[in-house]
Amino acid sequence: MKLRISMTRTLSALAVMASCAVAGQAWAADAAPIVGNAKAALDKTSMCIGCHGIRDYKASFPEVYHVPKIAGQNADYIVAALKEYASGARTFPTMEAIARSLSPQDMADLAAHYSSFK
Missing domain, CATH: 1.10.760.10 (Cytochrome c-like domain)
Structure with a gap:
């Protein structure tokens, strides 16, 4: 059970980090003059x-x-x-x-x- 919770948290954290990276790249592209x-x-x-x-x-x-x-x-x-x-x-x-x-x-x-x- 602990392994399952740990795996879920790890995957959730990776998903958040990935979405931040994508959003950051999009924002940087918008900011380019x-x-x-x-x-x-x-x-x-x-x-x-x-x-x-x-x-x-x-x-x-x-x-x-x-x-x-x-x-x-x-x-x-x-x-x-x-x-x-x-x-x-x-x-x-x-x-x-x-x-x-x-x-x-x-x-x-x-x-x-x-x-x-x-």
């Missing part, structure tokens, strides 16, 4: 240049809004802003729709591209 590729962004910029590529452009929906310059902006800032638009933390209908259509890699690529301008 996504590296943007400025060249890969070239096919993705068409949705940006219509507003951000026009000097002193003002959007008129839902209200008149000065569109900020993103060329030369910090890459981390661009990614953070896109994530906020995608989550609804920042609100502007056009940007929300665009940001929600982007993958994390798309965001990193666009940020790498626009941050490369000085």
